[in-house]
Every structure is written in C-alpha cells, then in structure tokens.
Amino acid sequence: MTTSWLDLPADHPFGLATLPYGVFSTAADPRRRVGVRVGDHVLDAAAAAEQAGMESGVCWDRPSLNDFLSRGHHAWAAARAWLVEVLSDPMYRDAVEPHLLPVADVTMHLPFEVADYVDFYASEHHASNVGRIFRPDSEPLTPNWKHLPIGYHGRAGTVVVSGTDIVRPCGQRKAPSDPAPTFGPSRRLDIETELGFVVGGATPLGQPVPIDEAVEHLFGVVLLNDWSARDIQAWEYVPLGPFLGKSFGTSISAWVVPMAALEAAHVPLPGQDPQPLDYLRGDEGSVFGLDIHCEVRVNGTAVSRPEYADMYWSPTQMLAHLSVNGASLRDGDLFGSGTISGADRQTRGCLLELTWSGQEPVTLEDGTTRAFLEDGDTVTITGWAPGPDGARIGLGEVTGTIRPAFE
Numbered sequence: 001m002t003t004s005w006l007d008l009p010a011d012h013p014f015g016l017a018t019l020p021y022g023v024f025s026t027a028a029d030p031r032r033r034v035g036v037r038v039g040d041h042v043l044d045a046a047a048a049a050e051q052a053g054m055e056s057g058v059c060w061d062r063p064s065l066n067d068f069l070s071r072g073h074h075a076w077a078a079a080r081a082w083l084v085e086v087l088s089d090p091m092y093r094d095a096v097e098p099h100l101l102p103v104a105d106v107t108m109h110l111p112f113e114v115a116d117y118v119d120f121y122a123s124e125h126h127a128s129n130v131g132r133i134f135r136p137d138s139e140p141l142t143p144n145w146k147h148l149p150i151g152y153h154g155r156a157g158t159v160v161v162s163g164t165d166i167v168r169p170c171g172q173r174k175a176p177s178d179p180a181p182t183f184g185p186s187r188r189l190d191i192e193t194e195l196g197f198v199v200g201g202a203t204p205l206g207q208p209v210p211i212d213e214a215v216e217h218l219f220g221v222v223l224l225n226d227w228s229a230r231d232i233q234a235w236e237y238v239p240l241g242p243f244l245g246k247s248f249g250t251s252i253s254a255w256v257v258p259m260a261a262l263e264a265a266h267v268p269l270p271g272q273d274p275q276p277l278d279y280l281r282g283d284e285g286s287v288f289g290l291d292i293h294c295e296v297r298v299n300g301t302a303v304s305r306p307e308y309a310d311m312y313w314s315p316t317q318m319l320a321h322l323s324v325n326g327a328s329l330r331d332g333d334l335f336g337s338g339t340i341s342g343a344d345r346q347t348r349g350c351l352l353e354l355t356w357s358g359q360e361p362v363t364l365e366d367g368t369t370r371a372f373l374e375d376g377d378t379v380t381i382t383g384w385a386p387g388p389d390g391a392r393i394g395l396g397e398v399t400g401t402i403r404p405a406f407e
C-alpha cells in the first residue's frame with residue numbers, strides 16, 4: 001500500500017485510498033474552493049497544484065466541483081494519480097504541506113451545483129415493505145419493478161449539504177379514515193438512507209449511454225438522506241409519484257468519494273431474475289453492487305445498519321436507464337439509489353419500515369420512543385467501504401436537525 005508522508009494510521013478512513021473531494025472555505029479566506037480530504041486535513045487543491053506545477057489544477061479554483069466533473073474520467077484518473085503522488089513522495093512535501101488545513105478550521109459547502117436530481121427505488125426489500133404498508137391490497141412489488149429501475153424526478157435546488165437544518169414541511173395530509181384533507185405540519189416526517197451518485201462527462205441530447213460506458217460517467221458517491229413526509233406523500237403521490245412530500249430538502253455528505261476509491265468494494269449483485277432487457281445487461285465488471293456499510297443514528301442512538309450490497313439494481317443500470325430515451329447527462333447530475341434496506345429489521349433504511357408505519361416505535365438511549373421524527377431530532381448517517389490491502393474507505397457523514405414548521 002502507498003503510504004503518505006503525513007504518516008496516517010493504516011486504517012484511517014481518509015487515507016490515500018479515499019481522497020474525497022469537497023468545497024470549503026476558511027474564516028481567513030472565505031473564497032469557496034475545491035478541497036481534498038486527507039487524514040484530519042483538507043488540501044487546498046488548487047493552491048497545491050499551482051505550487052507543485054500541476055496545470056489542470058485550475059478547475060479546482062472554483063466554488064463547485066462542476067468544472068472538474070466536466071473534464072471527464074481520464075482527467076479524474078490523472079488528478080487522483082497526481083494527488084497520490086504528491087501526498088506520498090516526500091519530494092513534494094515542502095510544496096504541498098503549507099496547503100494542508102486542519103479539518104476543524106474549514107467550513108464545508110455544497111460540493112457541486114446539482115444539475116438534475118433523480119431518485120431511484122433500487123432496493124427490493126424497501127420496495128416490498130413500502131408496498132405492503134402503502135398498498136396492502138396489492139402485490140408488494142409493482143409488475144414493472146424487476147424489469148426497470150423505477151425512479152422519480154426530484155428537486156435539484158433543494159439539495160443541501162450535511163449540517164443544514166431541515167424545516168418540518170407543511171402540506172396537505174389525509175389519512176384513509178379522514179373525511180377530507182387538512183393542511184398543516186407533517187406528522188410523519190421520515191428519513192431515507194441512500195447513496196447518491198454524482199455524474200460528470202456530459203452527453204448530448206439524443207444519445208443514450210451504453211451500459212458498458214456508464215461507469216465512465218460516475219464520478220463518485222455521497223451519502224444521501226431523502227427526507228420524506230409520509231403523510232403528505234401518501235395523499236399526493238397517486239398517480240404521478242412523490243412531489244412535495246420529498247422536495248422540501250435532500251441532504252448529502254460534504255465529501256464526494258470517487259468511484260475509483262470503491263473498486264475494492266465491488267461485489268456481485270444479489271441476483272436478477274428475470275434477466276433484464278439487453279440495454280440493462282453489461283459485460284462482467286460493468287454491472288456490480290457495492291459493499292458499503294451504513295449506520296443511521298437518531299440523537300446518537302444507532303437505529304439501523306443498512307448494507308448497500310443488498311441493492312437489486314447496479315448504479316450503472318440506473319445510469320443507462322435514465323439516458324436510454326436520449327435524455328442527456330449534465331455535469332453535476334445527481335441520482336439517489338433509493339432507500340437502502342435489507343431483509344432484517346436492523347437493516348431497514350427508513351422509519352416507515354423500521355417502525356412499520358409507526359406501529360412498532362424505536363426506543364432511543366434517553367428512553368424516549370420514535371415512530372417518526374420530532375422537532376429537534378438530529379439524524380446522522382455514516383458509511384464506509386473496504387479499500388485495497390485492508391484499507392478503509394470513509395464516506396464521512398450526512399447529518400441534519402429538524403426545525404419546527406414555518407407557520
């Protein structure tokens with residue numbers, strides 16, 4: 001394993017095998033610019049590139065990753081190789097070290113300007129559980145579910161960085177037993193534990209991305225919480241899908257972990273039966289799952305440990321599907337995997353499933369119980385994956401606190 005002159009412990013979640021990108025500023029220099037997390041430091045990437053003589057570092061002197069995303073997968077690979085070189089070869093230490101800032105001294109911002117945001121529904125366990133809860137008189141999975149990765153269009157402009165408070169949404173709610181809808185704050189505010197995939201290497205309108213090329217457009221992953229107001233959602237979503245019940249805020253982690261850091265975490269999918277249509281079938285290596293382990297905490301109590309390896313659809317299948325009609329990809333597109341849930345209760349990624357629609361509340365360490373979120377609750381999702389040679393790839397965290405409704 002390549003080691004750094006920073007002398008990081010071998011199992012550090014932000015060692016040389018991770019090197020995630022984000023956008024930061026400091027009190028002394030409030031310009032937003034691209035940073036790379038290494039150990040307990042943030043590398044001011046553009047400044048280091050200039051000092052160490054790396055020309056393409058100019059796209060890091062920007063308030064978002066979008067310019068870097070536009071350069072495409074060869075540039076991403078070259079940048080990563082350069083970062084590993086300058087952080088491991090002591091020859092670069094004098095040039096690079098002055099541009100390492102303690103992580104405690106930086107403020108993190110939204111890492112990229114979200115172009116389009118789409119959310120999939122790729123967990124068979126989640127889709128089946130929610131089907132049982134929301135549609136008890138129908139088959140849990142809809143007839144299309146195993147033929148295509150189902151998704152809906154979300155609201156790009158309300159994607160926020162980890163640490164941003166979430167205001168409880170107001171909206172129309174109507175339980176089946178209510179005679180008429182009422183308006184007010186959501187009473188069934190929930191989370192959804194997901195991975196978000198960050199897209200780059202834009203494509204022209206009219207040109208689908210073949211599944212074997214899909215991975216070239218996947219820049220990296222973030223942890224994503226698709227906050228969901230279940231009462232608003234249940235009343236509004238037939239027949240066009242989720243709308244205001246999910247568009248009031250979607251939180252993502254500040255650090256984008258490159259797909260290149262997750263190569264050792266590729267695992268086979270649990271298995272697809274029936275075989276999907278040809279455009280969703282790729283060569284070996286282009287259809288894969290990811291061995292990513294998540295943990296969900298509510299006010300510090302771990303309530304669930306979802307496993308991304310349980311997901312039915314590959315991220316490359318989701319990307320091929322979302323462009324198969326000729327829809328173009330834009331730099332900064334974000335797609336969510338859908339809620340990560342497994343077969344066991346302890347691996348369910350949302351409270352709707354964990355508490356079975358509120359009937360089986362979870363107990364927190366302070367002795368209180370939750371069916372859904374209360375004002376003041378803080379939800380934190382963390383994640384990690386195995387890296388090469390026993391390294392650990394940290395996905396950081398996505399956190400948010402519920403503020404009272406605006407009334």
Ligand SMILES: O=C(O)/C=C/C(=O)CC(=O)CC(=O)O
Pocket residue numbers: 119120121122123126127130131134192194226228242337338339
């Ligand atoms: O099955 C439904 O009616 C609703 C499902 C969701 O709310 C989930 C959604 O946002 C997609 C996902 O996260 O898997």
Ligand SMILES: [Ca+2]
Pocket residue numbers: 119120192194226336338339
């Ligand atoms: Ca979702």
Ligand SMILES: [Mg+2]
Pocket residue numbers: 154225226227228246247248249250
């Ligand atoms: Mg949302």
